[in-house]
Amino acid sequence: MKVQFKIMRQKSNKTPHLQTYNLDVESNATILDCLNRIKWEKDGTLAFRKNCRNTICGSCSMRINGRSALACKENVGSELEKFGHSGKEKLPTMTIAPLKNLPVVKDLVVDMALFWKKLEAIEPYVRLKANSIFEREFLQTPKERLRLNQTSSYIMCGVCYSECNALTVNPDFVGPHALAKTQRMIVDSQDTETETRLET
Numbered sequence: 001m002k003v004q005f006k007i008m009r010q011k012s013n014k015t016p017h018l019q020t021y022n023l024d025v026e027s028n029a030t031i032l033d034c035l036n037r038i039k040w041e042k043d044g045t046l047a048f049r050k051n052c053r054n055t056i057c058g059s060c061s062m063r064i065n066g067r068s069a070l071a072c073k074e075n076v077g078s079e080l081e082k083f084g085h086s087g088k089e090k091l092p093t094m095t096i097a098p099l100k101n102l103p104v105v106k107d108l109v110v111d112m113a114l115f116w117k118k119l120e121a122i123e124p125y126v127r128l129k130a131n132s133i134f135e136r137e138f139l140q141t142p143k144e145r146l147r148l149n150q151t152s153s154y155i156m157c158g159v160c161y162s163e164c165n166a167l168t169v170n171p172d173f174v175g176p177h178a179l180a181k182t183q184r185m186i187v188d189s190q191d192t193e194t195e196t197r198l199e200t
């Protein structure tokens with residue numbers, strides 16, 4: 001099927017504009033597959049990040065049809081099902097834009113420096129009190145380990161950061177990614193710094 005991709009193009013500190021590319025695609029093609037084809041077949045100057053192509057690394061986060069998502073996860077068929085054909089355009093249309101709340105370096109590539117700095121600020125690793133160095137392996141019960149499941153699966157892709165209205169209003173807010181990581185440390189039975197983390 002023929003699909004029209006409207007992609008926000010921008011250079012650092014320049015005004016963004018939408019550029020249109022038409023592509024013949026299968027409905028099971030991911031948005032990342034489509035971006036790769038646009039780059040390889042139509043316009044080598046288009047910039048976006050990718051790595052694992054399998055929803056693991058978090059590199060390909062961007063805004064797809066108005067909400068932040070992973071380009072290697074979403075596919076053309078399900079996007080068209082959800083967002084349909086507006087009727088204003090001749091072809092089914094996808095709009096692709098960079099994440100919000102982070103400065104654009106080029107096109108769909110954003111500068112993640114502040115995102116990582118805020119994560120670093122909450123010391124995102126298990127901390128032990130100086131006098132609690134264990135002489136043997138620190139064992140956790142299955143129940144204690146289970147508490148880590150939800151927050152350990154976050155891949156730090158920046159999607160929640162992009163969608164966070166509190167950050168848009170107050171850029172100094174530490175961000176949902178850092179709060180989620182703090183929560184992961186607080187529920188970890190190995191970490192001994194719960195009070196400090198909550199106070200910080």
Ligand code: FES
Nearest residue numbers: 051052053058072
């Ligand atoms: S390329 Fe790794 S999450 Fe999409």
